[in-house]
Amino acid sequence: MGPSGASSPPRPQSWEAKASPRQAEHSCDWLVVGAGPAGIAAVGKLIDNGVRPGSIAWVDPEFSVGDLGRKWRGVSSNTKVRLFRKFLNGCRSFGYDGERARFALDSLDPQGTCLLENVVEPLQWVTGNLMPKVKAIRSEIAKIESGGGRYVATSPWGAVRAQSVVLAIGAEPVGLGYPLPRIALEDALDAGRAKRAVDPQDVVGVFGSSHSAVMAVRNLIDAGASRVINFYRSPLRYAVDYGEWTLRDNTGLKGATAEWARTKMGSVPEGKLLRVDASAEQVERYLPQCSKVVYGVGFSPRSIPVEGVDLSRYDQRTGVVAQRLYGCGIAFPERVVDRAGNVELNVGIWKFMQYLDRVVPSWLSSSVGQSVRPAVKA
Ligand SMILES: Cc1cc2nc3c(=O)[nH]c(=O)nc-3n(C[C@H](O)[C@H](O)[C@H](O)COP(=O)(O)OP(=O)(O)OC[C@H]3O[C@@H](n4cnc5c(N)ncnc54)[C@H](O)[C@@H]3O)c2cc1C
Structure with a gap:
């Protein structure tokens, strides 16, 4: 377990022993690790709920909107523009309201989808707006220990x-470890980079049938690969928007990718695209034809060693990992059950914001004694 307010765990010996005299030190009430969309929302919601910005430390190696900013800019969104706008306007402390006219996102069709770079741009602006208000530290947390009733x-x-x-x-894309050159998912999902990743003679094996896998199939065909062989475990599934709720909201194909799969995938000549189930026999038969592979088979949460804590055992409703240790975003998604009874993990930036709206007040109420101002309304 992590530090407890009631009984202070012993001071970590390793920390005292290893700290170099020249290393910086900072004490704060709240530490937010990560400056992707979830970290941005966490900082914003803590401030909106009355936490003094000066009592928050925020650590990220780059502050460039996380993987959304670094890897997925050129990917077409599976979320409607209106939900990105709701995210940006969903947090008073973002200060986005007066700035929105600046960004392309605000002139796009709210019911349409967009390139993720359209949301990265304003999120980068929000990051720049929040950083001077808190203690922003460009670095990477290597480990977290407990000492003196605090995390270190x-x-x-x-x-x-x-x-x-x-x-x-x-979270990081998962691989399957087949002994072939791997095209990184972020390259396969970006039309421009996909062109540079394949040669005309390449036969590319794409594993998966998710949104990412289907987008990779499309891009690699468009990029001029000689052939794409798509190894799938489950059939293509589409999200269905019922207005008030969406069937397969987190797992189904959406937007431009769903449209392509519905209307164009079937007409790609078999010479260019072959879809086979990912059984051992089919993989054994077709993988030797491939010169490169792409894995669109899911994501695995990043981790940080935290003394005495198993991060995978977080509460999927509240984000509580241990006492005063919380998780959010794609590494700690909320478990939801839709109206048809399907269990899914909620991933998407607007969902992160709604989740934080619900859980941050309870996180704060377990943090007695910290410096909290009266809450402001978003
Ligand atoms: C291909 C793809 C398309 C997607 N499309 C959409 C979409 O259309 N709409 C939507 O809403 N969502 C979409 N998502 C889902 C989701 O919004 C993104 O995955 C989003 O980037 C997750 O945000 P995050 O903040 O949880 O993680 P990340 O964006 O990965 O940010 C995590 C940050 O934490 C930092 N970090 C990690 N470890 C440490 C450490 N030890 N110390 C300090 N910093 C650390 C990382 O450097 C990074 O900056 C998509 C996801 C993918 C993969």
């Missing part, structure tokens, strides 16, 4: 001592 997060920058910690550290 160490990084190349130095140590941050915090009463409470929010982890918003994102």
Whole structure:
């Protein structure tokens, strides 16, 4: 377990022993690790709920909107523009209201989808607006220990001592380890980079039938690969928008990718695209024809060693990982059951914001003694 307000765990010996005299130190009430969309929302919601900005430390190696900013800019969104706008306007402390006219996102059709770079641009602006208000530290947390009733997060920058910690550290695409050159998912999902990743003689094996896998299939065909062989475990499934709720909201194909799969995928000549089930026999038969592979088979949460805590055992309704240690974003998604009874993990930036709206007040009420101002309304 993490630090407890009631009984203080012993001071970590390793930290005292390892700290170099020149390393920086900072003490705060709240430490937010990660500056992707979930970390941005966590900082914003803490402030909206009355936490003094000066009592928040925010750590990220780049502050460039996380993986959304670094890897997925050129990807077409599966979310409607209106939900990105709701995210940007859903947090008073973002200060976005007066700035929105600046960004292309605000002139796009609210019911349409867009390139993710359209939402990265205003999110980068929001990041720049929040950074000077909090203690922003460009670094990477290497481990978190408990000491003196606080968490002690160490990084190349130095140590941050915090009463409470929010982890918003994102997730990495999973691989399957076949012995073939791998095209990174972020390259396969970006039409421009996909062109550079394939040669005309390449036969590319794409594993998966998710949104990412189908987008990779499309891009690689458009990029001029000689052939794409799509190994799938489950059939293509589409999200269905019923207005008040969406069937397969997190797992079904949406937007331009769904449209392509519905209307164009069937007419790609078999010479260019072959879809086979990913059984051992089919993989054994067709994988030797491939010169490169792409894995669109899911994401695995990033991790940080936290003394005495197993991050995978977080509460999927409240984000509580341990006492005063919380998780949000794609690394700690909320478990939801839709109206048809399907169990899904909620991933998407507007969902992160709605989740934080619900859980942050309860996180704050377990953080007695911290510096909290009266809440402001979003
Ligand atoms: C291909 C693709 C398309 C998507 N499309 C959409 C979409 O259309 N709409 C939508 O709403 N969502 C979409 N998503 C889902 C989701 O919004 C993104 O995955 C989003 O980037 C997740 O945000 P995050 O903040 O949880 O994680 P990330 O964006 O990964 O950010 C995590 C941050 O934490 C930092 N970090 C990690 N470890 C440490 C450490 N030890 N110390 C300090 N910092 C650390 C990382 O460097 C990174 O900056 C998409 C996802 C993918 C993969």
